[in-house]
Amino acid sequence: MTGMTPFLMFQGGKGKAALDFYVEHVPGSRIVSMELFGADGPGPEGTILRAYAEIAGQTVMAHDSHIAHGFDFTPSFSFFVTCADEPEFDRLFAILSWEGAVLMPPGNYGWSRKFGWLSDHFGVSWQLNLE
Structure with missing residues (x-):
């Protein structure tokens, strides 16, 4: 074995929007690399073939499935985030739960x-904790 990385498979071409959203709102997040499907497919042009991102410092891989x-996503997989302080907790909970559940x-x-536990508007589940 050479490693293990959490993998997020999006449907409907939501991957790039989700990663951009996380990078904008979750501290310690950035897109490391992103390879998109081209005009020759097999997925829709401009959707994610393979991306690596850091979300709150955790490396994750992402893909837009072209197969329905x-x-x-299910809440049985979630990102568990320990927040530094209550304002950070409140801000993250508000923005991540926006149009989610x-x-x-x-x-x-x-x-x-x-x-607090929520599902964001992309269907990804988050547990936020303030110790």
Whole structure:
């Protein structure tokens, strides 16, 4: 084995918009490399063939599937983010849950001062924690 990287497979050409959104709003995030499908396909031109990004410092790989699947993201896979302070927690929770779904509203559930779980508008699940 040479390594392991979380892999995000988007459908409907949402990959680039999702990565751009994360880079803009999540500290410690950047696109490392991005290879797009060309005019010859097999995916739609301009969608992601393969991308590497750092999201909150974590390397992830992304792809826009050109094959329709009967499944998508599920909350059983999520990014678990430990926030530095409450303003950062509140900002991230607000922006990531925008047009998404709140799975557990921010609160003290007994394991940290503040915790919240959400699914963003791309379908990716996030757990935010303030210790």
